[in-house]
Amino acid sequence: MDSVAAPRRVVVSVRDIVKRFQRAGGSVTNAVDNVGFDLLAGEFLVLLGPSGCGKTTLLRTIAGLERPDGGTIEIDGRLCDSSENGVHVPTERRRLGMIFQSYALWPHMTVFDNVAYPLRSQRKHNKRDIADRVERVLTMVGIPELTKQYPGQMSGGQQQRVALARALVAGSDLVLFDEPLSNVDARVREQLRFELATMQRDLGFAAVYVTHDQSEAMGLAHRIAVMESGKIVQIGSPREIYDEAASRYVANFVGTSNEIRGRVQSVEPDGTASVTTVIGTFVGTLSKPDIAAGDEVILVWRPEDGEPSIEEPASSNRFRAVVEAALFLGSHTEYSIRVGESRFRLWRASRRQLSTDAEIWVTVDAASMRILRP
């Protein structure tokens, strides 16, 4: 799933985009605040963040549905937005595909008419040509038999395929997704996500995908850009985002984490540092090189990285805790453990049970314990 290293064509280039909105009270907020990234051909980029972080606005700006107040956007090497030069190419001439939250299939048109619409808008194809292309793209997404149906008669999965066919039919290799899976129920969502990932890898279009659901982001993305109040706070592969969160915000937003406050005692040249906390001294990995001895920091570790044992372990990164509660979750069991006033979560495969009220030792590897700024 890691992005391919070989040099590839840049499909979208976003530089320093700013979008301001005036609130009802008159104050101005930056919905998108100096954002920049490059999207490579065939790459699947997910914009991840809570609602109100500006991810949808950013997507709509790329689509040309919003006009940025600053910065530039190039699509396929063509300048589409530049507030400095007053350039704003309207949406209908950006030659991209977009899939909306509701799929936005026109209910009064058949599947054929829906998919043929972008071709007919171009006014350069004859009837035969349109029929051929629509048939080809519908076969590509696996629903060649549905041409005469109306969208209202179809399942969510079929609607997603039609929307994708409509986005791809005019030959665009960039598709924007605006939380398309957010209003289907959980079971269907998982299936649609899988289908979508497979089709994107097979058909090879580049995608920008907006979601607030971190598991969706993990399952789909080559790269994830985590957003917070209009800014991209970290961009990287799902593994990097999960294992090497650069901030508390990212660590908490992506996955579950345990936190302990502490103070840096000493910094080692290999990028590790030892940190004193109320439950003992731990060695962890620095997230930023500028953290120095004496700094207030937060130690963050994932619930699955804690290794419980009954016997006292030989390793140093360990603490003693009491099991307060166990929550059986099927594939794993979540334990709530307590050390003095602090509570942590611990995930273990369900095969071996820890009994409640048991006193245990927990070891966390220095590589799994990240030192972040508070």
Next chain:
Amino acid sequence: MQRSKGTPLTRVAFPRRMVPLPASGRLGTFVIGRRRVSPFTAVGVALGVLAAFLAVYPIARVIVGLFVTDGRLSVAPLRDAYSIPDFWQLIGNTVAVVVASSALALVMGSVLAWLNERTDARLGIVTDSLPMIPFLLPPIAGAVGWVLLLSPRAGLMNGVIRAALDKVGVSLNEGPFNIFTWYGLIFVYLLYQVPYVFLMVSAGLRASDPSLDEQSRVCGASSWRTLWRVTFPATRQSLGAAVLLMMWQGFSLFSVPVIIGTGARIDVLSVRIVNLLSFSFPPRTGAAVGLSFVVVLFVGVTWLLQLRLLRSGRHATIGGKGQRAVRLELGRWKWPARALVLGYGAVAVVLPIVALVVVALNGYWTTNINWGRLSFTAFRESVFGDRLTLTSIKNSVSISVLGATIGMAVAAMVSLVVMRRRGRLVQAMDGAIKLPSVFPHLVIAVGFILAFAGAPFKLGGTTVILLLAYISIYLPQGSVAADSAVAQVGRELSEASHVSGAGGGRTFARVFLPLIVPGVVAGWAFLFAHMAGDLTASAVLAGTTNMVVGFRILQVFDNGSYAQLASLALVLTAITVVVVTLALVLAQRRGRWRQRTTR
């Protein structure tokens, strides 16, 4: 389809300059303030501003007219109105009739709505179409019909009852019923108030969460207790809206009191205002404006009460979509309940129409109908043999077709513009267009006299002033219909069209138009029916030079025969029914994809 996050908070600046932009823009792009505006939006805004002017200016003239006479500040109109000898009597009569009929209608309409929405007494299209009644059978036709039925001597129904009583030995010379009484007047008002309550309460019941009721049942409350303690209280908002509608409608209703009130010697405000304006020489405009103010005052007070009710926030919470309540099984009360619903239908529609048909075909009004000699001769003579009547029909149909078409076109364009850009200007425009809906029709008609009859417009006595007044009066309803049609078309559907490479024009023609046609056509039918059957504005604004059906009916009522009156009322009803049915069938056909969809 909801978008809470990305709602643009950007504002449209007020149009300081509006010039074509030749530089980087496409051909035909305009700049309003600092934003680019498509020609489509520019036309929409222009039409909207025009419609807003038409709506606001006459009302402003009424308000100014209250305090300014001949260029000087004075309260002469209010003094003139107050000095009408029977001023308090007028107000008392109007309030009595409106309040009594509204109170009764509130009970009856709620019961009918509840039976139709929540019990198994529902009778499909028959009960669903109840609210269409005032829409298809204009109040003037209903009022005339009931006069023909229950006039003390010649009333057809009275005749039938007397004949029956005669058989059991009771002989009467007149009666037993008399429509020209307080009861008669309130009764016919009631018939036309019930549908408003039915409409609002049905909507309220449909929107309120049936699980509220179910919860009450689970808590051990009986069906009746649930009904009175949970179901109806939860629709308070709808009941409030119904009361407001009834006040608004009742205070300016003219057709029913002019027919029945005049015969019963019960004067009400609306009839007096029209008399002061149209049947006094010289017209006593000042006093009419003063009385209009009283009408506005009453509606305003109701509106304030309604606002307080809304603010209290204790009305129904709207549940999720498509929840359907389990219908209450009425058991042996099912048929009595149905009889009640059907009885209302018979009294409000069937009986008056039968009376109109019998009298129109008989040629004159008598209780001794010779059933074998009924023919179309009299009907034909009184309608097609009468030059004035023919002219009035022609004028009414053409004005209504034109008015409804212009009205819905403007309403649809404005709704689209409003949905796309929520600037201050656009919002003000939308509000202005809907403003006439809070003023009684009569007041707006008076405003049109003040605003457009004299210099500089000099439109008095023309068909143009009627057309403009109709548009102004009925545009709010058209606008609401268009709003809901447009709102159903989610913003994403049009954005998807832009993404697919289509511009504003193509998006409107291929995506918006087909999707809003059913709603817009329904709105058109509504406007047409109201414009064709309008009596209130016509009574004030029409005359011999711009004859319309409404005015002709009043003329015939004053100095024609009842057979002629019945014929004219029937023609009006027939035109309305045919046009509305055609329009709705057409809309249904255009919206065929709806039936094929399963969700």
